[in-house]
């Protein structure tokens with residue numbers, strides 16, 4: 001298939017493009033580089049030994065989108081592009097609705113114009129709000145989502161579901177990611193947060209390179225295995241293969257799948273796994289709970305296992321080693 005990848009220069013996009021090309025697909029990428037760099041795609045070209053058609057453009061620019069669809073016969077779209085900083089979305093919600101929901105509406109319009117029926121969308125476990133664990137797709141989503149970012153994901157899911165209902169030949173899939181970590185085993189591509197990382201793994205790796213002094217653990221008094229927050233960490237390469245599976249098993253209608261490992265890991269457990277698998281010591285201190293954090297969530301992955309014939313193959317230790325290889329070999333990310 002020839003696949004348009006929106007946001008393809010980003011963390012999950014780059015890893016997914018490697019998986020797509022390695023499995024015989026070709027890609028066209030659109031990214032405005034608002035949270036990424038051209039260098040990430042150059043490295044994907046190096047890993048896959050291909051040249052990737054790339055448009056540095058904003059999805060909200062309908063004319064550019066028209067140019068891309070005109071020039072390339074597109075069979076399917078994987079839609080990663082979006083803003084993803086939870087805190088920033090609370091400070092500037094309108095921007096998040098404009099970027100995330102607005103872009104998606106543009107994309108749907110052009111897909112309709114060019115009769116492109118297949119779409120895979122990057123959703124998030126955040127659409128469940130606080131639900132019983134493990135999170136299962138049949139649980140009603142959208143009830144108590146804590147951030148405008150999360151609400152954009154839920155709104156987009158609702159839009160996709162409605163559009164799919166209007167045309168029986170449409171095949172739309174939302175993938176609800178849990179917590180992606182890790183990097184490509186080559187050490188050439190990985191997560192490249194700007195400024196101080198909010199997420200746990202990039203913070204840990206920056207403590208390991210001594211760019212940050214120590215990790216602050218947000219709370220050790222939750223009702224969990226050791227009092228620290230529990231999440232479902234999934235290796236980004238497993239997440240990438242989930243997109244391939246979603247395209248391969250795409251079917252008419254609107255479908256939603258969790259992509260996680262199905263296992264909960266606490267902050268302290270992840271810290272220990274990192275120390276054991278990399279030999280790096282991570283100093284830490286206990287700090288108050290982070291507002292908005294849930295104590296514990298992880299995925300039920302039976303639906304993706306059975307309908308997409310997809311399984312994770314990598315462990316949290318593999319992800320720690322790969323994150324560390326990426327960070328230690330590229331302490332400044334994609335900046336040379």
Ligand code: NAD
Pocket residue numbers: 006007008009010011012013030031032033034035036037057058059060079080081082083084099103122123124125177178179180
């Ligand atoms: P990322 O920021 O690395 O990648 C997103 C890419 O989209 C960036 O390269 C950015 O420049 C581009 N982009 C943003 N707005 C755009 C626009 N209007 N037009 C063109 N390009 C635009 O993020 P990621 O971690 O790779 O996440 C990919 C997707 O998965 C996002 O939609 C994110 O919300 C979702 N998601 C991520 C996580 C996570 O923990 N990383 C978890 C759940 C869901």
Ligand code: UD1
Pocket residue numbers: 086087124125126150178179180198199200201203215216217218219228229230231267290291292293
């Ligand atoms: C956060 C976002 C969520 C988003 C997800 C993946 C919030 C409230 N939620 O979730 O919407 O989908 O990232 O991008 O921001 N932790 C520490 N110290 C740190 C960083 C994290 O103790 O410096 C702990 C957290 O309290 C949590 C766990 O590590 O228990 C994972 O945190 P994080 O990586 O930020 O992911 P989420 O909290 O799941």
